[in-house]
Amino acid sequence: MEKIDIKSLTLSELTEQIVALGEPRFRAKQVFEWLHKKRVFSFEEMTNISTKFQQLLDSRFYINSLNIAKKLVSQIDNTVKYLYELRDGEFVECVLMDYHHGTSICISSQVGCKMGCTFCASTIAGFVRNLTPSEMLDQIYFSARDSGRKISSVVMMGIGEPLDNYDNVLRFLELVSDENGLNLSLRHLSLSTCGLVERIYELAEHRLGLTLSVSLHAPNDKIRSKTMPVNRKYSVDELLKACRYYVDVTRRRVSFEYALIRGVNDSEKDARELAARLRGMLCHVNLIPVNRVEETGYHASEQDGVVRFQNLLLSLGINTTIRRTLGADINAACGQLRRNRHNFKR
Numbered sequence: 001m002e003k004i005d006i007k008s009l010t011l012s013e014l015t016e017q018i019v020a021l022g023e024p025r026f027r028a029k030q031v032f033e034w035l036h037k038k039r040v041f042s043f044e045e046m047t048n049i050s051t052k053f054q055q056l057l058d059s060r061f062y063i064n065s066l067n068i069a070k071k072l073v074s075q076i077d078n079t080v081k082y083l084y085e086l087r088d089g090e091f092v093e094c095v096l097m098d099y100h101h102g103t104s105i106c107i108s109s110q111v112g113c114k115m116g117c118t119f120c121a122s123t124i125a126g127f128v129r130n131l132t133p134s135e136m137l138d139q140i141y142f143s144a145r146d147s148g149r150k151i152s153s154v155v156m157m158g159i160g161e162p163l164d165n166y167d168n169v170l171r172f173l174e175l176v177s178d179e180n181g182l183n184l185s186l187r188h189l190s191l192s193t194c195g196l197v198e199r200i201y202e203l204a205e206h207r208l209g210l211t212l213s214v215s216l217h218a219p220n221d222k223i224r225s226k227t228m229p230v231n232r233k234y235s236v237d238e239l240l241k242a243c244r245y246y247v248d249v250t251r252r253r254v255s256f257e258y259a260l261i262r263g264v265n266d267s268e269k270d271a272r273e274l275a276a277r278l279r280g281m282l283c284h285v286n287l288i289p290v291n292r293v294e295e296t297g298y299h300a301s302e303q304d305g306v307v308r309f310q311n312l313l314l315s316l317g318i319n320t321t322i323r324r325t326l327g328a329d330i331n332a333a334c335g336q337l338r339r340n341r342h343n344f345k346r
């Protein structure tokens with residue numbers, strides 16, 4: 001019988017499994033706390049349950065863990081970038097960043113990505129598989145343990161498209177916010193999507209309180225379809241309609257990510273068109289000087305061009321910030337560590 005990934009089970013699922021093994025319901029809560037609060041590596045460490053039951057659990061379940069394959073620490077601002085090896089030998093990345101409000105972690109949701117955004121390193125080697133809920137959680141648990149930092153917010157903006165791994169991500173959200181575990185308020189979590197429109201409508205219905213962050217990166221279909229193949233399926237109009245719906249249902253502001261690429265999407269005309277499209281929506285635009293990835297041939301807009309773009313949006317009534325660059329000295333763009341490792345393995 002194949003063992004079950006116990007850390008991916010929600011408390012109610014774990015309770016069902018444990019009751020089926022003849023144990024009382026409260027036992028499930030004890031086991032859940034060992035996994036998600038004390039974060040043990042083996043059933044033997046669960047000292048308030050009998051040895052016999054520890055062995056029974058060990059025969060039915062496994063406890064996921066990760067190996068640190070590489071760790072880069074910024075000498076400038078203490079940003080830490082981890083490359084983790086998964087149980088099957090695949091790799092994912094995550095990044096810890098210190099802000100004035102606490103430490104934030106950016107996690108991956110898939111091994112690789114099938115969305116094909118032309119400016120992104122994560123998609124170059126293609127898609128391998130979805131991450132399990134425990135593999136997403138363990139990026140947080142292992143990074144917190146290794147760094148000794150208390151993580152106060154989570155950003156799902158690493159490798160992968162979270163809404164393309166929808167069921168596992170929903171389960172992860174339930175686990176990460178469980179009061180018997182990490183107990184993270186979902187108000188401190190941002191989920192980033194390239195714009196899978198049906199999933200945005202579905203997610204809105206869950207009214208989870210998280211921040212939806214949409215990778216927009218273009219003011220119109222012409223530019224967006226060139227840089228983001230997903231736009232050939234869902235137009236900018238359809239995407240923004242879904243975002244307006246999300247705001248109406250959840251009363252949460254949507255955040256639009258806009259990576260400024262020199263000569264592609266950074267003109268005054270682009271800024272005006274973007275402002276016209278977003279006018280009246282409860283939203284925020286986050287401008288990002290695009291990361292340099294050799295294969296893409298893209299270059300970041302000049303700093304004064306970024307500021308001009310921001311000022312124009314602000315003058316047109318669009319709440320806009322420029323993302324602070326952290327970890328500049330370890331600034332492999334998202335997906336590059338894994339890709340280098342991948343090339344190395346070959």
Ligand code: SF4
Nearest residue numbers: 113115117120123160
């Ligand atoms: S930007 Fe996000 S959705 Fe697009 S290819 Fe990269 S990881 Fe995938």
